[in-house]
Amino acid sequence: DAKTTQPNSMESNEEEPVHLPCNHSTISGTDYIHWYRQLPSQGPEYVIHGLTSNVNNRMASLAIAEDRKSSTLILHRATLRDAAVYYCILRGLPINDYKLSFGAGTTVTVRA
Amino acid sequence: DTEVTQTPKHLVMGMTNKKSLKCEQHMGHRAMYWYKQKAKKPPELMFVYSYEKLSINESVPSRFSPECPNSSLLNLHLHALQPEDSALYLCASRNRAKNTEAFFGQGTRLTVV
Numbered sequence: 092d093a094k095t096t097q098p099n100s101m102e103s104n105e106e107e108p109v110h111l112p113c114n115h116s117t118i119s120g121t122d123y124i125h126w127y128r129q130l131p132s133q134g135p136e137y138v139i140h141g142l143t144s145n146v147n148n149r150m151a152s153l154a155i156a157e158d159r160k161s162s163t164l165i166l167h168r169a170t171l172r173d174a175a176v177y178y179c180i181l182r183g184l185p186i187n188d189y190k191l192s193f194g195a196g197t198t199v200t201v202r203a
Numbered sequence: 204d205t206e207v208t209q210t211p212k213h214l215v216m217g218m219t220n221k222k223s224l225k226c227e228q229h230m231g232h233r234a235m236y237w238y239k240q241k242a243k244k245p246p247e248l249m250f251v252y253s254y255e256k257l258s259i260n261e262s263v264p265s266r267f268s269p270e271c272p273n274s275s276l277l278n279l280h281l282h283a284l285q286p287e288d289s290a291l292y293l294c295a296s297r298n299r300a301k302n303t304e305a306f307f308g309q310g311t312r313l314t315v316v
Contacts, residue, residue, distance in 0.1 A: 125304070134207075134293050134307030135246065178245060190259055191236070191295075191305055193245035 095179045100198045109166040111197050113179030116160045123182040124155060125191065126164050128175040135178065135193075138164065166199075174201045205230060209294050209308035217316055218284060224311045226277040226294030232306070233299040235277045237269060240291040240310070252277060253299055284315045 096114040103109040115124065126138040139146055139153045141162070146153045152165040166173055178196040207228045216222045226235065233254050238246035251259035252271040266288075268280040277294055291312050297305040 127305075134295075134309050135305075136307065137304030140304065176245075190248060190251055192248055193238075196245055 095181060095194045097177075097179055097194060097197045099195070100200065102200045102202065103166075103169045104202050105171060106168050109169045109173070109199060109201075111164040111166075111177050111179075111199070112161065113163070114161045115179070115181055118159050118181060124153065124159075124162050125180045125182050126151070126153065126177060127180060127191075127193075128173075128177045129196075130172075130175045138177070140182070169199075169201045171201050171203060174199055205306055207294055207296055207306050207308035209292075209311050211311060212309065213312045213314075215314045215316060216281065216284065218286070220284075221280070221282045223281065224279040224292055224294075224313075226279075226296075226308055227275055228296040228306065229275055230296060230306065231274070231298070232296035233274060234297040235271060236295040236297070236305070237277070237279055238293040238295065240293055242290075246293055250279075281313075284313075286315050289314045 123140055123142050125140040127135040128138050129135040139148050139151050141153045141155055143155060145155060154163045176196040176198050178193050180191050180193060182191060210225045214222060235252045237249040239249055240246040248261050249263045250269045255271045255274060266283050270278040270280060291310040293310045294308045295305045
């Protein structure tokens with residue numbers, strides 16, 4: 092499985108943007124980039140995913156580098172509720188039933 | 204309904220006990236997953252079921268026995284566990300046919316004494 096590398100932790104102030112980087116230099120052409128987050132004492136929840144183009148949804152934006160070897164999750168205005176561990180995952184191939192294998196993730200702290 | 208429901212929320216069991224964890228979803232998802240998560244670590248994939256058949260076993264010890272009796276239900280049978288098996292056990296489901304997100308349950312917090 093292709094691996095991802097993320098910083099261990101990031102801090103942000105409330106209502107400021109947060110840019111979370113993810114390196115995936117061994118990504119293959121068919122790997123989708125998925126982001127999940129896990130709030131304290133909860134199961135992970137989906138944030139966003141993409142293949143080549145940048146993506147936006149109500150939670151965040153995903154910027155994917157042209158060579159696809161890295162991506163950045165952008166939280167436009169952090170709130171206290173955004174404090175969580177954020178995981179960047181390369182979704183596996185159909186032959187592997189699209190398995191989701193989590194890396195270490197980035198712990199995001201939001202200061203009031 | 205986009206919920207994955209796991210029961211029980213908490214479970215304490217002895218090393219000689221047999222217990223089961225249950226996971227249920229009614230979204231019509233035909234891929235279901237079990238993960239194990241130790242404190243301050245990421246979830247580790249244990250099993251994947253696809254169309255009610257076991258498709259991936261990530262070399263999990265046989266004291267963990269998964270079962271998928273129908274398309275809505277996933278069980279994890281536990282027997283002769285060790286204290287180091289204490290963890291949060293997470294279930295997830297996904298639309299097998301589409302490139303969509305996985306939905307996770309809130310987990311079962313298992314303590315083996």
